[in-house]
Amino acid sequence: MKNGNKAKNGRNGKMQTAGRAPRISVERATPVNERLPVLKTYKIFIAGKFPRTESGRYYQLKSPAGQPLANICDCSRKDVRDAVSAARAAQGSWAARPAYNRAQILYRIAEMLEGRAPQFVDELTRQGVSGAEAEVAASVDRFLYYAGWADKYQQVFSAVNPVASSHFNFSVLEPTGVVAILAPETPSLLGLVSLVAPTIAGGNTCIALASTGQPLCAVTLAEVLATSDLPGGVVNLLTGRRAELLDHFASHMDVNAILYAGDDPKEIAAIRTKSSLNVKRPVIHTRGDWTSPEAQSPYFILDAQETKTTWHPIGT
Amino acid sequence: MPSPAVQLNFSTTWSYAPAPESAAHVKVAPRYELFIDNRFTPPAEGGYFDTINPATEKKLSEVARATAADVDKAVAAARRAYEGPWSRLAPNERGKYVYRIARMIQDRARELAVIESMDGGKPIRESRDVDVPLAAAHFFYYAGWADKLDYAFPNRSPKPLGVCGQIIPWNFPLLMAAWKLAPALATGNTVVLKPAETTPLTAMKLAEIIQDADLPPGVVNILTGAGDSGAAIVNHPGIDKIAFTGSTEVGKLIQKSLASSRKKLTLELGGKAANIVFADAPIDQAVEGIINGIFFNQGHVCCAGSRLLVQESIAEMVLRKLKDRMRTLIVGDPLDKNTDVGAINSKPQLEKIQQYLKIGGEEGADLWCTECDLPQRGYWCRPTLFLNCSQSHRVVQDEIFGPVLAVQTFRTVEEAIEKANNTPYGLSGGVWTDKGSKIFKVSSQLRAGVLWANTYNKFDPASPFGGYKESGMGREGGLHGLLPYLSLN
Numbered sequence: 139m140k141n142g143n144k145a146k147n148g149r150n151g152k153m154q155t156a157g158r159a160p161r162i163s164v165e166r167a168t169p170v171n172e173r174l175p176v177l178k179t180y181k182i183f184i185a186g187k188f189p190r191t192e193s194g195r196y197y198q199l200k201s202p203a204g205q206p207l208a209n210i211c212d213c214s215r216k217d218v219r220d221a222v223s224a225a226r227a228a229q230g231s232w233a234a235r236p237a238y239n240r241a242q243i244l245y246r247i248a249e250m251l252e253g254r255a256p257q258f259v260d261e262l263t264r265q266g267v268s269g270a271e272a273e274v275a276a277s278v279d280r281f282l283y284y285a286g287w288a289d290k291y292q293q294v295f296s297a298v299n300p301v302a303s304s305h306f307n308f309s310v311l312e313p314t315g316v317v318a319i320l321a322p323e324t325p326s327l328l329g330l331v332s333l334v335a336p337t338i339a340g341g342n343t344c345i346a347l348a349s350t351g352q353p354l355c356a357v358t359l360a361e362v363l364a365t366s367d368l369p370g371g372v373v374n375l376l377t378g379r380r381a382e383l384l385d386h387f388a389s390h391m392d393v394n395a396i397l398y399a400g401d402d403p404k405e406i407a408a409i410r411t412k413s414s415l416n417v418k419r420p421v422i423h424t425r426g427d428w429t430s431p432e433a434q435s436p437y438f439i440l441d442a443q444e445t446k447t448t449w450h451p452i453g454t
Numbered sequence: 455m456p457s458p459a460v461q462l463n464f465s466t467t468w469s470y471a472p473a474p475e476s477a478a479h480v481k482v483a484p485r486y487e488l489f490i491d492n493r494f495t496p497p498a499e500g501g502y503f504d505t506i507n508p509a510t511e512k513k514l515s516e517v518a519r520a521t522a523a524d525v526d527k528a529v530a531a532a533r534r535a536y537e538g539p540w541s542r543l544a545p546n547e548r549g550k551y552v553y554r555i556a557r558m559i560q561d562r563a564r565e566l567a568v569i570e571s572m573d574g575g576k577p578i579r580e581s582r583d584v585d586v587p588l589a590a591a592h593f594f595y596y597a598g599w600a601d602k603l604d605y606a607f608p609n610r611s612p613k614p615l616g617v618c619g620q621i622i623p624w625n626f627p628l629l630m631a632a633w634k635l636a637p638a639l640a641t642g643n644t645v646v647l648k649p650a651e652t653t654p655l656t657a658m659k660l661a662e663i664i665q666d667a668d669l670p671p672g673v674v675n676i677l678t679g680a681g682d683s684g685a686a687i688v689n690h691p692g693i694d695k696i697a698f699t700g701s702t703e704v705g706k707l708i709q710k711s712l713a714s715s716r717k718k719l720t721l722e723l724g725g726k727a728a729n730i731v732f733a734d735a736p737i738d739q740a741v742e743g744i745i746n747g748i749f750f751n752q753g754h755v756c757c758a759g760s761r762l763l764v765q766e767s768i769a770e771m772v773l774r775k776l777k778d779r780m781r782t783l784i785v786g787d788p789l790d791k792n793t794d795v796g797a798i799n800s801k802p803q804l805e806k807i808q809q810y811l812k813i814g815g816e817e818g819a820d821l822w823c824t825e826c827d828l829p830q831r832g833y834w835c836r837p838t839l840f841l842n843c844s845q846s847h848r849v850v851q852d853e854i855f856g857p858v859l860a861v862q863t864f865r866t867v868e869e870a871i872e873k874a875n876n877t878p879y880g881l882s883g884g885v886w887t888d889k890g891s892k893i894f895k896v897s898s899q900l901r902a903g904v905l906w907a908n909t910y911n912k913f914d915p916a917s918p919f920g921g922y923k924e925s926g927m928g929r930e931g932g933l934h935g936l937l938p939y940l941s942l943n
Contacts (some may be wrong), residue, residue, distance in 0.1 A: 309917075
């Protein structure tokens with residue numbers, strides 16, 4: 139059984155020779171005197187803290203070879219509500235931060251992610267992903283990319299409007315508010331990062347649902363976010379079943395926009411239908427290739443921005 | 455400061471001689487057909503319905519009722535035009551057609567203003583000075599964009615969407631037609647437009663202008679009708695984009711009904727804007743702004759300043775001045791150039807307003823209205839205040855769409871912001887203070903798409919307009935108003 143797993147990704151033996159902690163998926167037959175690894179409990183991320191789901195439910199994540207990798211929180215509607223409350227509470231002060239500060243925090247996230255790259259590579263690999271190094275590197279670079287945009291998109295897309303009357307009139311971008319993100323199943327890390335990074339670069343806060351089949355990196359990304367000076371509540375990460383949580387994400391009355399990555403017509407219709415309850419902005423990304431150059435641009439930031447126009451008389 | 459007991463009483467000492475705008479030069483046909491493929495075409499099966507003058511309750515004309523068969527025909531015409539001459543036209547030539555429309559609206563401005571006031575009830579001063587000039591300006595502004603679209607969105611080559619279905623409200627009939635048509639045409643789309651049931655006439659005049667401007671047949675099709683005609687447009691499979699301006703209730707229905715569709719959607723919906731007056735405001739200007747905010751166009755304005763938030767320390771003075779100013783408002787004949795507040799647009803709308811006047815009282819707010827004379831016939835509502843409102847009152851939370859202002863007080867900046875933001879809407883807002891830093895603090899924290907600081911209800915084609923939250927999505931006006939009609943991919 140384990141031979142098959144080793145043959146597939148070739149990581150386990152390498153990890154042991156490097157003296158790294160073995161994982162739950164391998165070492166069932168650990169010799170008596172060898173050190174027993176400390177396993178990681180994968181929890182969710184709400185308001186900067188790492189609770190378990192209030193539902194008490196879980197699902198067991200297995201490797202492609204069928205070995206258990208971890209117990210994953212199977213979040214419920216209550217977790218969605220808690221996450222939205224946290225996101226709403228954090229939104230005003232996050233949006234009010236100087237763009238320079240948001241840029242530095244996104245840069246800090248890239249630094250932390252880079253430093254823990256081997257862990258992400260390891261988790262992706264254990265979940266059966268080939269090319270994990272490239273995905274992690276692209277994820278670091280994506281945070282860096284949007285760190286750079288955080289203090290620039292406003293200049294590119296705002297305007298002073300030449301109105302005919304004697305008024306000074308200008309339009310600026312403001313964050314839409316609380317954004318719900320349904321990240322793609324794969325790539326589980328890069329897809330999530332590609333939607334979260336532009337959302338928070340633009341001053342929104344978010345709740346995101348990790349890939350159901352490959353949730354490990356989302357939880358570990360939460361640990362990166364928690365150590366990057368990102369205020370609690372700006373990003374809230376849930377794990378669980380998309381089929382159950384999609385409706386709760388789309389119907390929550392205090393969510394202002396919802397980003398969906400996928401191409402299931404039923405899911406898209408459900409999101410659009412529920413969005414009409416409070417005129418949420420649904421943004422549907424059907425693209426499959428999150429590694430392409432088109433998968434990053436300031437237009438991803440614009441997906442969760444509102445244009446505010448202000449008038450003031452010119453006179454004495 | 456004068457004693458509160460002393461009141462200005464204009465009604466007994468001042469009287470204005472009637473100053474009616476002549477309607478003699480205006481030609482309104484007894485019947486209007488549907489405008490499809492540049493031809494006036496009888497409806498397939500829907501028959502005709504009356505459009506009346508809300509100030510006299512007299513019939514002005516009858517217009518065709520479009521049904522699904524007519525929508526099919528109009529969409530087919532729009533598709534032929536899109537795939538034929540319109541998309542083959544050089545962008546600068548396309549722009550010239552839009553410029554022509556702007557010029558012809560200017561040529562016929564007087565006629566359009568009079569018909570607008572007759573069909574919709576708005577004062578001639580507003581249709582003459584606001585609606586019609588702004589409609590022409592809107593076409594003029596967007597015409598110039600037609601051959602410059604590659605400069606609008608960095609690193610993108612925008613493409614038109616195809617056939618657009620556009621549904622507009624009755625509060626600014628011609629102006630809303632301009633807001634919809636001008637950007638759609640400039641960006642290279644073709645259009646099926648439906649004017650509101652109670653105000654179809656200026657749209658039919660615009661159809662004549664489009665004929666005169668010699669636009670290729672099918673580029674603009676105008677279908678009159680009611681809600682079911684609109685639904686047939688929304689649900690038509692041959693349409694690529696829906697743009698709707700109207701109530702939040704209907705907007706949500708449209709968003710829902712398009713859930714399984716590939717159509718692009720923009721919505722410009724209701725509002726419940728707070729007009730916030732601080733103690734350090736220029737008070738007399740603020741009072742004018744409050745008046746303009748809620749009584750402009752009988753309060754039939756989605757961005758109306760329908761909530762007054764006044765700082766407690768000046769509330770008594772502001773309300774006294776506000777009541778004095780309200781007593782001078784002349785309610786009556788929309789065609790009289792002295793009229794400030796015209797007729798309520800329709801009987802159902804008047805009934806809705808009256809329902810809210812009842813609800814407000816029942817919920818505990820204090821109703822105050824002017825005592826001006828009203829004409830015998832027609833639909834009228836006196837300028838009205840609700841005093842001592844609570845945040846939970848329906849007259850504070852709901853869009854009434856009439857000349858009814860809900861008044862609340864506040865003590866701190868934070869309280870004003872919190873109250874202002876505490877509705878599901880987010881279309882507009884007003885702030886009055888002489889302190890610049892306070893303007894920026896408040897305007898940046900109000901969750902609304904249009905902010906007027908020390909002014910209110912100003913509009914311009916170059917200025918993006920549209921809402922946050924349940925007030926809609928997308929912007930109309932300015933560079934930002936191109937985006938709803940383009941694909942950037």
